[in-house]
Amino acid sequence: MSEVAIEDRAGLDFVLALRRAWATELYPQLRHEFDASGAKGDARAIAKTVHRLPTYPWFAWLERGSQKMLWRAVGDAIEHQAASIPFLDNGPSTVELDPTFDLPDWYTEWDIHVQPGGIWSSEAAALVYELGARLVMLGDNDDYKFHRLFTETAIPARDYRRIVDFGCGFGKSAWPLKQRFAQAEVIGVDLSGPCLELAAARSNERNLALRYRQADATATGLEDKSADLVTSTMFVHEIPQQILPAVFAEASRLLAPGGVLRFLDFHFTGDAFRDLAMIEHGTRNNEPFLPTTMQADLVAMARKAGFADARWVAFDERGAGRLDTLQWPARAEWHFPWAVLEAEMAAPAQAEDSR
Template sequence: MSERRAQLDHPLIAVPSHDELAEQLFVRDLKLYVMTRIEPVQARIAAAEQKASAGANNTAAALRERMGQHESFSTWLSLKRESQRQLWSSVAASVERQAGDLEDLAAIEAPLGSVRTDPDFAVPDYIRRGDIHLMPGGNAHDDGSILQGAMMDRGGAVYMLGRNGGMLNDLRGQTAMAHVLTRFPDLNPARILDMGCGIGTSTVPAATCFPDAEVHGIDVGASMLRYAHARAEHLGAGVHFSQQSAEKTDFADGSFDLVFSCVMFHETSQAATMAIIAESRRLLRPGGVAVHLEVPLLHDNSDAWVELSGELEAQYNNEPNWRGALSADYRSLFEAAGFSSVETGYQATSPAARSGPFRYGPESEGVFRSWFVASGVA
């Protein structure tokens, strides 16, 4: 196993056997087929249905009822959900087979960073209500091991079809840091906080982009945080992870120079989004910067198919705040929390933050080519 691990982006990620890899690649290709071949057909059917019913009730609910009359629509939804279930099934079997090896690798001697979990931590309702992304056990599952984090790491690479930085899954974190360098080139943060850090795929880019900074990451899942700590150590990053809700942390006022998140809001709630932005403001020193990155699919609910697609994503992939996050007025939310110099727009995807591209503007460059980012100054 050591020879194969030497070829990976980091040694902690689960290494599939030949058969496990074949199954994971099949699931990846099935998901890609569902997304690129079947879904566009549904969009064309929806456009025809909307055109045929012009002047009538054209809400998302009405469109869903009409789409339900098409057999391909039900087939698409079934494949959409089942391919996601198969993803986690194939990854879980591989991770469980390697549980002992992974736990051994997670035992770090003389760590650069730290990890702090809380056995009495109260998991937010929007996390407990369903397994986000259909991952069995969800984001906060904890059995005392690192295995839930290991499953998210390998599963994330398959889920994103390699489009989020390959096995490092760090493209969004790199892009968030590229945004900092684009909008705030003179910022030299001494302390950085990653909210909703998960397994640290966005936290490590912050530590490598600003190597002199003290970097913290918080999330609700103890298993994910233990895995994140070990993963960061193997990547040479000294990060301090702690189990906390981004809505209310135990850090003092003005503790950080940079607070950021990557695709967190759509996994929370509308009330939580407002609380998190307000908490970001509380945690920043005067002149500090908040950067919150989300998926580049924002819309105004004026198109019934776009609205219906959001509802289906929330329902069939357990995304608790998908619709709320993708239709929120982030400028108003930031300003209400007390931020100034607020900007909302799209940051060009960056595989390495300090290499750019440093493009940020009002128009999306396309999914996976740019990410929506809202930022402001405390």
């Protein structure tokens, strides 16, 4: 990615400062007002009280308003750069696009994350998404250390032969897998053709050999039992609840006995105020399936698809990464309740036993 011009930099810096103030000042202020209200109950029960707090209109508007400003600033920066996806030429990564591929309506009818035109509509959309995704983490994910932390702390050390990453986007979740498990064939699957082209180009820049494939995670077209690790990051909450069982079924079909599933996503914390903020984040950030997906029983879905031992553990992206329990360290500022859904396919001996 080339450097952002100085006049665009000012706009981006302003939006980032605004978002930082939202996370580190407005959110704790709203929390303080809520605690002082003495309201009790779950997220639904406290909603009315929260909506009447003095800071709430600022908090709610700025969450969505600053996101819209972010995309405008990022869109301008990409337009002024006249950036394009580098040609794939003869780098080590490959991309398998399907020109007849029909994107599902639920995917195209929302501008996900409030990004105008979504992340699938053009080459520029993929580039805007790439720059926005870096900035939106407020400097916390420069060099994509978040994804490296997931790969290093949440994935068991094994000699994987094939790893499939569902919803790989422009590749930042897939590269660390290849970097850590160099012997494995790593396949990134996504619906967005432009994102996959960008993923392959960025992989080539890193001299990494990955395979990118345009497919729905519910029907990848890859061979039965051909993988020993299926991953996803920031993917599950973007899927409608009724489609999730098919995602687990596909992971189960792809994995050989003893295969590993690791999905990094969000989990409710049991703190009603935080949980309400998360539900409303889904609405304000155009992530329409997030509230219901977070309420769905993914452990039960995984079990139903044939996984053993499914469980959630917390993930601390600013600290140790994967934690052993579903408890997060206390932090005052707004932050996502990251968690890892872990499950395994029954190993051959267990499979025998359960027959």
